[in-house]
Amino acid sequence: KIAITGINHEGHHPVRFGAGAGEDWDQFVALTVQHNCAGIECLSGIPGSVGGTPVQNVGAYGQEVSQTIDSVQVLDLKDGQERELLKDDCGFKYRTSIFNTTERGRYIILRVNFMLTHGDPPHIAYADLQKYFAGRSTTPTLAATREAVRQIRASKAMLIVAGDEDCRSAGSFFKNPVLSSPQYEQLKLRAETRGLQIPSYPALEAQRKVSAAWLVEHSGYVKGYSNGVVGISRKHALAIVNRGSAHAADVLALKDQIQERVQEIWGIRLEAEPVMVGF
Structure with a gap:
């Protein structure tokens, strides 16, 4: 340190x-x-x-x-x-x-x-x-x-507060993907076929960034999702939380599931934001 x-x-x-x-x-x-x-x-x-x-x-x-x-x-x-x-x-x-x-x-x-x-x-x-x-x-x-x-x-449980289990996370686990113009247009088409519209944020549009949280939630991993000892924060869709007894392997397993599902539905591979040590 x-x-x-x-x-x-x-x-x-x-x-x-x-x-x-x-x-x-x-x-x-x-x-x-x-x-x-x-x-x-x-x-x-x-x-x-x-x-x-x-x-x-x-x-x-x-x-x-x-x-x-x-x-x-x-x-x-x-x-x-x-x-x-x-x-x-x-x-x-x-x-x-x-x-x-x-x-x-x-x-x-x-x-x-x-x-x-x-x-x-x-x-x-x-x-x-x-x-x-x-x-x-x-x-x-x-x-x-x-x-x-x-x-x-x-x-959003992105401030450490004693007693809030949704704070037991590594923060936003996935980066907002930066897309090329063809990738962005393809994503829009996929959203339209599902009757959805990609949220528009001026701060993101300037760099063709797409909300990773939107992609995660529209892939079935909504706020509050739970899978045994790990889950998604009730307050932020990008925070993978430890429900009390999870190991790093449990967190990474959920990370892999989310990445695979987002890629399957939206054709985008989310990039993890935390640095993995020893994996």
């Missing part, structure tokens, strides 16, 4: 924040919001450390860390040298980077530097956030947006 801590910031517009890889991510987001700096407020409530966020280019509610990362300080295990990788060196794409693809296992992340904007309004682009703030005549503050994100995440 990387336990490097320490946070500093400099500049005014933009503000450069540097955080040790071992810093708690949500506490770091809270600090940036307290300083009235915009850029990662929608990433509130995500468990884990600062150093983990560049690895899969963590994103939620219309923001990704790659949008604000300036550089990543790493230890290069090839030669034992410490290096600073600029944003463009990190190969960020949807839920990927060089850290979990081409250079997986090469670098240990030591510190992450972010460029945030002081005094900018929050990013309210995602449908859930727009619905939350609907009817308000004033622009929400960064603090209000952070609290809204945390409340929305809690409503």
Whole structure:
């Protein structure tokens, strides 16, 4: 475990924040919001450390860390040298980077530097956030947006809450698939033959992303689905939960079933988001 801590910031517009890889991510987001700096407020409530966020280019509610990362300080295990990788060196794409693809296992992340904007309004682009703030005549503050994100995440069991068994998950288990135009048109045809319409979200359409949750639920794995000791969260269709005594093999077996069923019905192979260790 990387336990490097320490946070500093400099500049005014933009503000450069540097955080040790071992810093708690949500506490770091809270600090940036307290300083009235915009850029990662929608990433509130995500468990884990600062150093983990560049690895899969963590994103939620219309923001990704790659949008604000300036550089990543790493230890290069090839030669034992410490290096600073600029944003463009990190190969960020949807839920990927060089850290979990081409250079997986090469670098240990030591510190992450972010460029945030002081005094900018929050990013309210995602449908859930727009619905939350609907009817308000004033622009929400960064603090209000952070609290809204945390409340929305809690409503989906995506915030760790003591006593809520739906929180016993690895978060969203599948990535939203990014399709080519022909793939997207084929999916639309399959949906139409079943009298269904693919949900339209501006944040997803821009990249031809399709809701993995919609695909899962329309393949028979609805919220609350149970298969012995594992199941689907009652609050979020992408969360595979441990009902109390499940082993990793049980979780992976359900993951495989869902992937096979979605591919059979929709012709799309869902990609798992968690990193599997030892499998």
